[in-house]
Amino acid sequence: xxxxxxxxxxxxxxxxxxxxxxxxxxxxxxxxxxxxxxxxxxxxxxxxxxxxxxxxxxxxxxxxxxxxxxxxxxxxxxxxxxxxxxxxxxxxxxxxxxxxxxxxxxxxxxxxxxxxxxxxxxxxxxxxxxxxxxxxxxxxxxxxxxxxxxxxxxxxxxxxxxxxxxxxxxxxxxxxxxxxxxxxxxxxxxxxxxxxxxxxxxxxxxxxxxxxxxxxxxxxxxxxxxxxxxxxxxx
Amino acid sequence: xxxxxxxxxxxxxxxxxxxxxxxxxxxxxxxxxxxxxxxxxxxxxxxxxxxxxxxxxxxxxxxxxxxxxxxxxxxxxxxxxxxxxxxxxxxxxxxxxxxxxxxxxxxxxxxxxxxxxxxxxxxxxxxxxxxxxxxxxxxxxxxxxxxxxxxxxxxxxxxxxxxxxxxxxxxxxxxxxxxxxxxxxxxxxxxxxxxxxxxxxxxxxxxxxxxxxxxxxxxxxxxxxxxxxxxxxxxxxxxxxxxxxxxxxxxxxxxxxxxxxxxxxxxxxxxxxxxxxxxxxxxxxxxxxxxxxxxxxxxxxxx
Numbered sequence: 243x244x245x246x247x248x249x250x251x252x253x254x255x256x257x258x259x260x261x262x263x264x265x266x267x268x269x270x271x272x273x274x275x276x277x278x279x280x281x282x283x284x285x286x287x288x289x290x291x292x293x294x295x296x297x298x299x300x301x302x303x304x305x306x307x308x309x310x311x312x313x314x315x316x317x318x319x320x321x322x323x324x325x326x327x328x329x330x331x332x333x334x335x336x337x338x339x340x341x342x343x344x345x346x347x348x349x350x351x352x353x354x355x356x357x358x359x360x361x362x363x364x365x366x367x368x369x370x371x372x373x374x375x376x377x378x379x380x381x382x383x384x385x386x387x388x389x390x391x392x393x394x395x396x397x398x399x400x401x402x403x404x405x406x407x408x409x410x411x412x413x414x415x416x417x418x419x420x421x422x423x424x425x426x427x428x429x430x431x432x433x434x435x436x437x438x439x440x441x442x443x444x445x446x447x448x449x450x451x452x453x454x455x456x457x458x459x460x461x462x463x464x465x466x467x468x469x470x471x472x473x474x475x476x477x
Numbered sequence: 478x479x480x481x482x483x484x485x486x487x488x489x490x491x492x493x494x495x496x497x498x499x500x501x502x503x504x505x506x507x508x509x510x511x512x513x514x515x516x517x518x519x520x521x522x523x524x525x526x527x528x529x530x531x532x533x534x535x536x537x538x539x540x541x542x543x544x545x546x547x548x549x550x551x552x553x554x555x556x557x558x559x560x561x562x563x564x565x566x567x568x569x570x571x572x573x574x575x576x577x578x579x580x581x582x583x584x585x586x587x588x589x590x591x592x593x594x595x596x597x598x599x600x601x602x603x604x605x606x607x608x609x610x611x612x613x614x615x616x617x618x619x620x621x622x623x624x625x626x627x628x629x630x631x632x633x634x635x636x637x638x639x640x641x642x643x644x645x646x647x648x649x650x651x652x653x654x655x656x657x658x659x660x661x662x663x664x665x666x667x668x669x670x671x672x673x674x675x676x677x678x679x680x681x682x683x684x685x686x687x688x689x690x691x692x693x694x695x696x697x698x699x700x701x702x703x704x705x706x707x708x709x710x711x712x713x714x715x716x717x718x719x720x721x722x723x724x725x726x727x728x729x730x731x732x733x734x735x736x737x738x739x740x741x742x743x744x745x746x747x748x749x750x751x752x753x754x755x756x757x758x759x760x761x762x763x764x765x766x767x768x769x770x771x772x773x774x775x776x777x778x779x780x
Contacts, residue, residue, distance in 0.1 A: 245580045252577050256568045322566060331564035331621065334528040335581050336554035476530040 246337060246345040253322050254349065262314060263353045266307045273370050274299055278372060294382060300365050301386045305440035308394045311357065313418025314400050315350050320405035322412070325394035329476050339472040345403055347464060354391060354398065357380040362387035381411040385449065393439035393452040395460030397421060400436065403467030407474060479542060481506050481629055482527065487536035488685075489522050496522040498685040500536070504663060504678070507655045510727045511693070512665040512677030513770065519685040520665040521561055527663075528558055540629065557627030559635055563618025567607040571617055573596055574606055575624060582625045585641055585649075592620040595650065606745050611638035619647065630654060632664045636671060645669075651675055669770045681773055688773055704734040704742055706749070707758040714754050721748055731764070 254260075264281040267471065277299060278285060289295035303449035323329050331340060362383060401421070405414035424437030433445055439456055482504040483523040489497040498517040504510045516521050525531040527538060529549045538545040540552045565574050575589045593599045596616040601609070606617060615638055622630060635651070636644045652675055666672050672679060672693075680695050681689040689696070707730070708714045715727035718734075723745060726733040734745055742759065749756055 245583065249580045252580070253566055253569070254575070264503045294707065313694045323536075327569065328564035328566065330525070330528075330530055330560050331578075332562070333530055334553060334556070334558050335578065337549040337581055337606075338550065433711060475532060476525070 243341060243345065246341055247335040247348060250319075250345050250349045257318060257322065259315065259318065259353060262311060263357050264360060266311045266331075266357045267364050267420065270300060270303045270307050270361060271364040273303055275368060277366075277378050282372070290294060291376055291379075292372075293369060295375045296369055296372065296374065297379070297382055297386045298367070300361075301390070301442070304361065304390045304427045305387070305394070305421065305428060305442075308354070308440050310396055311419045312350075312394060312398045313421055315353065315413070316398070316401040317411055317414050317418065319346055319350060319402075320408075322413055323406075323457065324409075324411065327355075327477070333476045340468055343402075343406070343468045343471045346406070347468075348398070350398060350402065351395070354394070358388050358391040378385055379419075388450050389442055389453050390440040393442060393449075393456035395456045396436040396439070396463050399460050399463035399467055403463065403470065406467070406471055409477070479506075480539070481508075481541060482510075482663065483539045483600070484523075484527075485537045485539075487523065487526060487538060488534050489519075489526060489531060490534040492747065495685055497526070497533075500682070500687050501690075502680055502687065503690070504661060504670055506661055508658065508678045509651065509655060509662045509664060509676045510681045511672030512682065513664060513669060513672050513679055514665075514667065514682035516667050518667075518683045520667075520682060521633055522685075522765045523682070524558075524560055524631055524663070524665060527631060528556065528560065529553060530560075534553060552771070554625065555628045556631060557622035557629070558631040558633075559618045559622045560631075560633045562637070563614050563621075565617055568605065570603050570605055571609075572602040573621075574617065577617055578621055579664055584625060588624060588626070592623045595623060597646075611674060612643045612740040614638055615639055616647075620651070626658070628660060630660050630662045632662065634666055635664060635682045636666070657672075677728055681770065683773070695767070703757055704745075705758075705760050705762045706732040706734060706756060707759070707760075708732060708749055709755040714749055714752070717748060717754075718745055 270292050286292055333339060365387065365466060366383060385388060401414060404417055408414055420471065424435060425440060428438045428441035428443060436459060437454040442452050444451055480503045480734050482502060483500045485498040487497055488495060500523060510533050512520055522531065527540065529545055538635060541555065543552055545552055554629065569577065571593065572589060575592065579586065579589055593602050596619050598613065598616055598620060601613065602673055606614065609617065619635060622632065636647055639647060654662055662673065678690065679689065679693050680687055680707055708777065711730050711732060714732055715725055718725045718732065726736045734742065746756060746759065
């Protein structure tokens with residue numbers, strides 16, 4: 243499994259994966275840099291707790307960046323194998339197909355997790371730079387950085403499934419675009435839609451539910467995708 | 478007899494179409510097995526099933542005496558393959574492409590240099606495969622298939638896209654493998670001349686069915702050769718040979734001798750010389766294997 247993942251890390255070289263891993267969190271924080279740069283005074287008046295208000299502002303764009311990133315990553319990672327139909331080469335090696343699938347999933351989950359860590363660091367950095375009056379709300383910071391990640395796992399599992407089994411990469415790109423639109427309009431979606439979850443909104447107003455749902459449904463979708471992948475013939 | 482590859486009643490159905498039907502393939506150790514058939518005959522589908530890429534609709538595959546269904550990983554560890562177009566990662570260098578496989582297979586790094594040397598790509602090892610010519614990509618594909626020092630090498634149309642010198646090179650390489658490394662080779666092609674120059678055994682498949690499977694010599698015997706003689710005064714020569722009880726024909730100034738044993742040819746030449754006829758040429762006329770192949774694949778079953 244380790245060697246399989248090393249191979250996958252080698253394969254994503256020069257494909258812009260690392261660049262995107264950095265770009266996502268930078269983009270999200272950069273939007274707030276613009277926001278606070280232009281109208282800091284106004285924003286500070288909006289709430290009692292400036293740190294929390296700042297975190298909430300950041301978290302508006304986090305789900306969008308996550309879902310978009312997932313769509314791009316999954317489509318990229320599948321296209322690396324699709325490009326010269328390297329699936330046949332890969333699957334005719336002495337590896338189990340489950341391992342192949344698990345490795346791809348794990349790689350992407352790692353990259354997104356790194357993105358989340360970076361998001362936390364960048365958020366913290368710019369927050370300190372803004373020098374709010376309140377103390378740094380560490381727990382909230384961690385929550386806003388990592389909860390969306392776990393809540394987005396079902397989207398990752400679903401997109402990876404679609405991307406690996408579709409011969410036509412138009413299919414995962416289409417579902418990816420819809421995912422982004424869904425994530426953008428999360429506030430009007432029903433609670434059961436997985437694209438709403440990274441926004442951490444739900445009718446009970448308890449973000450932890452989204453995290454647990456994300457982990458549970460994410461596992462389920464992952465297993466379904468993997469089993470379907472193993473079942474299929476390689477063309 | 479223990480076979481390296483043995484399929485029994487192997488069939489694969491795509492929707493309504495039977496791509497492979499009741500195929501019984503037998504490959505013994507050390508053979509170069511030429512798997513021959515027109516495009517779309519089911520060669521690649523068969524190979525995909527041998528590699529566990531596709532599941533057979535029915536039938537059984539045993540490789541190294543083990544069932545592919547139960548022992549897939551064990552079997553594949555000893556199999557090298559190149560299926561259809563070579564698969565590679567264009568954004569990686571030749572070395573990195575091999576390294577990506579090496580990590581999974583778990584052979585020493587030294588092996589990468591060895592296979593690069595075998596296919597003569599050492600100099601471009603650190604160039605991205607994107608810029609390679611088709612022939613170089615094909616050679617890289619062969620290098621990949623050799624990486625795990627396989628006991629069974631499965632090559633699907635390995636000389637596709639190669640220039641003549643590349644073809645000869647690959648052919649020489651493939652011929653060397655059984656002796657030097659004790660490999661058994663399965664090589665598919667739609668070109669008979671290709672197989673004719675490499676294979677020791679031939680299997681011919683058309684419309685998903687195996688219509689011929691035997692040694693290349695048997696196949697050549699089927700080609701049924703005749704000896705043609707070009708002599709002065711063909712008419713006279715023909716009569717002379719006929720009078721001596723030989724099966725000969727006279728066509729357009731040539732004498733065709735249908736029994737071609739050494740003694741018979743010698744006898745015919747002696748008779749002609751004694752009759753003071755000049756012999757210009759004695760040639761063996763082969764019905765080309767190409768013809769046999771075509772007639773076999775057209776009629777579905779000639780043997």
